[in-house]
Amino acid sequence: MTGWNMPPGCNVSDIPGQDEGPCAICCQPVIECVCPECPKCEAQGDPICYRKHGLKLNKRQMICRQRVILLHMTEMLLEQTRFLAQLVDSTEQTQWDLDDVDDPFE
Ligand SMILES: [Zn+2]
Numbered sequence: 001m002t003g004w005n006m007p008p009g010c011n012v013s014d015i016p017g018q019d020e021g022p023c024a025i026c027c028q029p030v031i032e033c034v035c036p037e038c039p040k041c042e043a044q045g046d047p048i049c050y051r052k053h054g055l056k057l058n059k060r061q062m063i064c065r066q067r068v069i070l071l072h073m074t075e076m077l078l079e080q081t082r083f084l085a086q087l088v089d090s091t092e093q094t095q096w097d098l099d100d101v102d103d104p105f106e
């Protein structure tokens with residue numbers, strides 16, 4: 001990728017053919033990956049290295065992962081809160097199949 005500059009503010013996922021998504025280990029965009037290189041295969045952020053090459057997660061990786069977990073939970077909380085408000089306000093649907101709805105005991 002020499003001689004190729006990323007425009008400012010441009011996300012990796014906006015570039016065709018570069019849709020690698022977030023790092024599978026630290027959940028950061030691949031360009032901001034905080035994972036160390038694997039001493040065995042030199043891969044970065046590859047789950048195989050953590051299962052088969054003896055790599056362990058460090059504190060920085062755990063902080064990044066925990067932030068993403070919290071973000072997902074916050075989104076879920078907002079979504080559920082919105083759904084409750086919608087149920088309370090709605091006059092349309094009044095019957096649901098048990099299998100179609102979320103399980104409160106899960
Ligand atoms: Zn990573």
Ligand SMILES: [Zn+2]
Pocket residue numbers: 038039040041042043046048049053
């Ligand atoms: Zn490896």
